[in-house]
Amino acid sequence: MDPRFFLSASDPRPMYQQIVDQVTAKVMAGDWPAGQALPSIRELAAASGTSVITVRRAYEELERAGVISTRQGKGSVVAERSDLPVALMHEELRRQLDALLACAARLGLTREQVLARVAQALDSDPGSVSGSVPPPGSKP
Numbered sequence: 001m002d003p004r005f006f007l008s009a010s011d012p013r014p015m016y017q018q019i020v021d022q023v024t025a026k027v028m029a030g031d032w033p034a035g036q037a038l039p040s041i042r043e044l045a046a047a048s049g050t051s052v053i054t055v056r057r058a059y060e061e062l063e064r065a066g067v068i069s070t071r072q073g074k075g076s077v078v079a080e081r082s083d084l085p086v087a088l089m090h091e092e093l094r095r096q097l098d099a100l101l102a103c104a105a106r107l108g109l110t111r112e113q114v115l116a117r118v119a120q121a122l123d124s125d126p127g128s129v130s131g132s133v134p135p136p137g138s139k140p
Contacts, residue, residue: 019058038076
């Protein structure tokens with residue numbers, strides 16, 4: 001496990017959110033499998049130069065999102081869910097779609113214009129959507 005995090009004071013996201021995003025990315029990529037122990041709150045705070053309160057908030061957010069589980073006196077581990085990486089990818093896709101729709105609304109695009117642009121993007125890279133990842137809760 002590579003416990004390094006790249007936190008930046010110039011990033012507009014708060015430090016705790018940067019930690020949440022990086023842990024989530026490591027789990028989605030499969031770098032941190034189910035049951036993988038996370039650094040302790042104190043270890044991560046010392047290694048990243050942030051406060052214990054910042055790391056604790058990140059771990060609380062991750063636990064609330066179901067990415068990790070914490071046992072008193074045992075520490076935090078990646079949640080024991082075999083579907084976790086795929087579920088996280090579906091959540092990321094939903095966030096990106098929300099951002100796309102918000103941008104389209106600011107541009108004043110109609111539904112048809114948005115769909116046409118999505119179709120155009122898909123057509124320009126036909127291998128980008130394979131249909132190989134099932135939706136959450138479905139059986140492959």
